[in-house]
Amino acid sequence: xxxxxxxxxxxxxxxxxxxxxxxxxxxxxxxxxxxxxxxxxxxxxxxxxxxxxxxxxxxxxxxxxxxxxxxxxxxxxxxxxxxxxxxxxxxxxxxxxxxxxxxxxxxxxxxxxxxxxxxxxxxxxxxxxxxxxxxxxxxxxxxxxxxxxxxxxxxxxxxxxxxxxxxxxxxxxxxxxxxxxxxxxxxxxxxxxxxxxxxxxxxxxxxxxxxxxxxxxxxxxxxxxxxxxxxxxxxxxxxxxxxxxxxxxxxxxxxxxxxxxxxxxxxxxxxxxxxxxxxxx
Numbered sequence: 001x002x003x004x005x006x007x008x009x010x011x012x013x014x015x016x017x018x019x020x021x022x023x024x025x026x027x028x029x030x031x032x033x034x035x036x037x038x039x040x041x042x043x044x045x046x047x048x049x050x051x052x053x054x055x056x057x058x059x060x061x062x063x064x065x066x067x068x069x070x071x072x073x074x075x076x077x078x079x080x081x082x083x084x085x086x087x088x089x090x091x092x093x094x095x096x097x098x099x100x101x102x103x104x105x106x107x108x109x110x111x112x113x114x115x116x117x118x119x120x121x122x123x124x125x126x127x128x129x130x131x132x133x134x135x136x137x138x139x140x141x142x143x144x145x146x147x148x149x150x151x152x153x154x155x156x157x158x159x160x161x162x163x164x165x166x167x168x169x170x171x172x173x174x175x176x177x178x179x180x181x182x183x184x185x186x187x188x189x190x191x192x193x194x195x196x197x198x199x200x201x202x203x204x205x206x207x208x209x210x211x212x213x214x215x216x217x218x219x220x221x222x223x224x225x226x227x228x229x230x231x232x233x234x235x236x237x238x239x240x241x242x243x244x245x246x247x248x249x250x251x252x253x254x255x256x257x258x259x260x261x262x263x264x265x266x267x268x269x270x271x272x273x274x275x276x277x278x279x280x281x
Contacts, residue, residue, distance in 0.1 A: 001083050003090045007138055010091050014052075014140055022049035026141035026168075028132055031055040032072040032186035033081045036176040040145040041085045043173055052139050053082060054091040056098060060106075061127030067270065072186055091139070098134065107133045109156050109163070112250050116152050116263060117274065120240055128153055129160050136166050143169045147176075149183050151263055151276040155250055175275070177203065183275045195268040198235030202266060205230045206277040209244075209262045213281060218256040220244040231266060240265035240272065247278050256281045 004010045017024060025044030029037050037053075044051045055078055062068035075092075082090055106126050112118075113125035136144065144161075146154050158170055176184045181203035182196075191199060205227040212223055227242050244253045247261035263276040 001087055003092055005092050006097060010138055013089060017050050024048060024050045024052055024141040025143045025145060026139045027053040027145045028135050029053055029055055030057045031078050032074060033078045034184050034186065036147055036184040038085055039176050040147060040173050041087060043171065044145050045086055048143060050088045052089045052091060053087050054135055056093055058127055058131045059095060060130060061124050063121055106130045107160060109160050112159060113156055115250060116241060116243065117265060125156050129156060132157055136168060141168055143171050145171050145173060148172055149175045151261060152250060185273065187271050190271040191268055195236060198237060199268060199273060201231055201234040202264060202273060202275045206262055206275060210277050210279045213256050214279060220253050220256055237266040237268045240267055
């Protein structure tokens with residue numbers, strides 16, 4: 001396994017790989033790797049000759065009051081885990097490498113970034129699309145592996161890739177959960193024991209929403225009302241949003257039909273958790 005810290009070094013490695021007609025699978029991360037990341041790495045390992053991951057805590061996708069400085073950066077643990085998962089290359093750039101002095105260019109996707117997480121985190125998705133756009137240009141992978149937990153991010157990045165003609169296949173992998181159903185996240189470690197216990201209600205409420213919809217309850221307001229009641233009753237969390245949307249366009253639905261996604265964001269103290277579930281009506 002090679003750890004590469006500069007764009008120039010990575011480009012040389014990629015050029016050599018491409019000259020040997022080998023395929024590259026790419027998993028972008030912010031580190032603090034867990035089983036969710038590992039599931040992406042393993043799928044990339046099965047489907048490609050070479051696996052590249054990036055570890056970069058991207059400052060441009062954090063708001064001024066968010067947890068950029070506190071975000072976990074267990075470098076040694078991440079490297080050991082990547083080695084265990086047979087990653088070929090870790091791209092580990094500094095902020096100066098990714099955003100050199102004089103950097104002025106950003107990538108912005110309209111409309112679908114203004115709702116859900118984008119409504120309360122202005123500029124977040126511009127930071128995501130800019131850094132992933134840069135990484136795709138540097139790594140030039142054959143396939144990009146993303147996790148379904150970050151549902152809006154997946155939709156936004158798919159739109160960017162289609163609109164800007166990036167020659168990469170997008171592979172979306174299922175949410176990996178703890179035994180009690182909580183979606184795995186690098187931020188889960190911030191939760192107090194009481195918050196951690198209460199957070200299990202998020203997935204329970206999503207499953208209940210799916211069950212009721214598939215049983216014939218198509219009125220989104222009724223489903224969302226029940227979810228809000230359960231979360232407020234059983235958790236100390238503060239609801240940011242709970243919405244039923246079209247899974248392709250992220251447009252909110254009043255009546256459930258087609259490929260439906262129920263998405264939520266709930267804050268436990270300073271820790272913001274997101275989750276979602278998809279089903280067909």
